[in-house]
Amino acid sequence: NAGVTQTPKFQVLKTGQSMTLQCAQDMNHNSMYWYRQDPGMGLRLIYYSASEGTTDKGEVPNGYNVSRLNKREFSLRLESAAPSQTSVYFCASSPGTGFGELFFGEGSRLTVL
Amino acid sequence: GENVEQHPSTLSVQEGDSAVIKCTYSDSASNYFPWYKQELGKGPQLIIDIRSNVGEKKDQRIAVTLNKTAKHFSLHITETQPEDSAVYFCAASTGNAGNMLTFGGGTRLMVKP
16 A cells, blocks of 8 residues: 655755645545654644645645645645755645544655755 | 644663653643654654543553643653654644644654663
């Protein structure tokens, strides 16, 4: 079982460049999430999609956009990358929001120079 | 919004000893408290969770305790083994649909053989 798959695993960008992180899940989950992980700050929610066709801002949405392409796929776009967006990004999915386990991908390490 | 603080940030124990990680939360409405384990190069994985209608939950060598009055909860690992070495995150939410998890800053646990 693949679970949650993220691409790419590593990316280096220059300031001002754009890129899209892709995420797909094969567990038929309704809800999907994008988190960023920075040292000492835990995981902070960027955006989430409670169900297909809906997206909402999380704690740190500035500088990002998302698309819930279908039930399986949820992408994160950086339109004009900044050094402050250097981080490890995790996609996760769950059957629904509220109680219940989040299933995480293996992460995408992004460096913005 | 919810704020979760986690201590210590690093913890080193000898194999066979116990390890305790503590978290405090700010929102008295929170009633779902999961713990995630993140191994090097992987995404976080749920290891145990507790809901506010219970004070303690055990699963083999791990246990979680909750004190709703004091708004803190703890993870206890007994008879630690080298494979317990990882980063551990606590989290909290109200558990309502649409309410997201707020994570603590993480604890790096090192178990020395």
